[in-house]
Amino acid sequence: MPEVVRSMEIPAPPSSVWRWLSTQDGLRRWLSPDIEIDLRLGGSYRMPGGDGTTWISGTVLELVPEGRLVLSWLEEDAGWVHPGRLVITVEPIASGTRVGLVHDGFAGIGKAGWEQTMQAYERGADKHQVLRRLADAVTTVAA
């Protein structure tokens, strides 16, 4: 699969897991210490990327309590833009909770849900136009 796919079993009930996904403070404890997020459908977020220079931004595409959190994922100033999604799922299992994580980039193009992601980017800003900035950076790389 072209995406990053992870899954983890956590020996705690889904409610104990979800509380770390359902608030900005909770997300700051594990996702990114500086994330700013408006945790409702269509709400926007921004956080520093893992490398310390890139910024990630996007919007909340889905929010199902103790079920799933889906964010559109846009890498700013990374040279090129990866319009993608971060999908986090929470499901009860006998031993507690299974948390699934799927992070895709262009893998989403043409597949179900992609249009929604694209619209989220287009709402974000014209500078986020899909593929446009991708190629600006790409030009630099290829030069």
Next chain:
Amino acid sequence: MADRDAPTTTTDDLFRVLADPTRRRILDLLADHGTLTVGELAGHFPGLVSSGISKHLMALRAAGLVTATKQGRNQLYAIDADAMSQALGPWLARYEAYWTGALARLRDLAVDPPHDGTA
């Protein structure tokens, strides 16, 4: 099934192909519509003759970014999502480690919450 005989392309080639704004616009349109014929694409580029569109489509096909499937007298063009994903290899590698770490932090928090004793 769509043709998959496109030659293997290096990431640099891919980037070069994508550096052209018309080609990026074509990819945007294909992402929007799923599949389009040359004629349908040409409708979005009033300043370009169809042979110009065809040339861009050839470049995109050569790079493996789009596929063409024959339907009657027309070729239907679509984005090749797999090729796109392959170009993302280095990007994916960077996030593999990041997400492994993030999930481990989440597990620790859920199992053994700080301060306020839930669990």
